[in-house]
Amino acid sequence: MDYSDPVYQGTGTVKLEPRQKGNFLHCTPLDLSDAQQWEFDDGIFQFCSDNVVIGAKKLKLRQVAASNDGRWRIAITALREQKATVVAATSSPAKVVELKQSETLIADCDLVKGFTKGIEEDYRKLGHFGKGGGEGCVWFYQGKGKLLVCENDAMSLG
Numbered sequence: 579m580d581y582s583d584p585v586y587q588g589t590g591t592v593k594l595e596p597r598q599k600g601n602f603l604h605c606t607p608l609d610l611s612d613a614q615q616w617e618f619d620d621g622i623f624q625f626c627s628d629n630v631v632i633g634a635k636k637l638k639l640r641q642v643a644a645s646n647d648g649r650w651r652i653a654i655t656a657l658r659e660q661k662a663t664v665v666a667a668t669s670s671p672a673k674v675v676e677l678k679q680s681e682t683l684i685a686d687c688d689l690v691k692g693f694t695k696g697i698e699e700d701y702r703k704l705g706h707f708g709k710g711g712g713e714g715c716v717w718f719y720q721g722k723g724k725l726l727v728c729e730n731d732a733m734s735l736g
Contacts, residue, residue, distance in 0.1 A: 603624075603667040603668070604667065604668050604669070604670060604671045604672060604728075605665050605666070605667050606665070606666045606667070606668065606671075606674070606726065607663055607664070607665050608663070608664045608665070608666060608674070608726070609661060609662070609663055610654070610655065610656050610662050610663075610664060611656055611660075611661050611662075612655060612656045612659055612660060614655065614656070614694055614695065615653055615654065615694060615695040616653070616654050616655075616664060616692050616693070616694055616726075617635055617652065617653045617654075617692060617693055617694075617695075618651065618652050618654070618666060618691065618726075619651065619688070619691045620648055620651070620652075622666045622667065622668060622691045622692055622726070623652050623654065623664065623666060624665045624666065626654065626662060626663060626664040626665065627662045627663045627664075629656060629657045629660045629662050630654050630655065630656055630657065630662045630664070631654070631655050631656075631657060632652065632653070632654050633652075633653045634650045634651065634652060634653060635650065635651045635652075635653045636649065636650060637650065637651055638701075640701050640702075640715075641699070641701050655695075666691065666692060668691055668728040669728070670728050670729050671728065672691060672726050672727060673726075673727050673728070674724050674725070674726055674727075675724065675725045675727050676723070676724050676725075677697065677720075677721065677722060677723060677724070677725065678722060679722045681720075682718060682719065682720045683718075683719040683720075683725060684704065684717070684718055684719075685716060685717040685719070685727075686716050686717075687717075687729075688717065689717075689727055689728065689729060690717060690719060690725050690726065690727055691726045691727070691728050692725070692726035693719065693723060693725045693726065694723035694724045695723065696721045696722045696723035697719055697721045697722075697723040697724075697725065698718075698719070698720050698721045699717065699718070699719055700717070700718045700720075701715055701716070701717055701718075702715055702716070703715050703716075704716045
């Protein structure tokens with residue numbers, strides 16, 4: 579198989595390129611099967627095993643306007659009948675949160691950096707409390723699946 583990027587094989591340690599002082603990446607390994615597909619925001623996907631299919635998903639116009647991710651989002655799934663590993667990197671530690679079918683996660687900021695197939699993402703108004711009032715637009719995540727959740731740089735938390 580020909581690759582345009584470096585391929586590392588064997589066991590050992592891979593040292594990643596350093597970033598500006600004080601700006602470290604927090605890596606989160608994610609295991610996925612052929613029945614699972616992860617979608618990641620721009621810059622979150624770092625590397626993966628060589629048994630995946632990588633594609634792109636076009637975002638809705640209001641999603642593009644609400645985030646800095648551009649028009650497309652990367653989508654990754656394992657090859658048929660195989661398990662794969664993907665490493666996601668965020669500016670602060672991330673958690674994988676699992677949603678059940680009837681649950682909804684509402685996020686005021688762009689806290690969700692990736693999610694699995696089965697989750698529907700939307701950016702819409704939370705509520706309306708009088709003319710021009712209310713929270714404004716927020717991110718809604720519904721359905722059954724997993725979310726990669728992390729604070730973002732703009733929040734300046736912790």
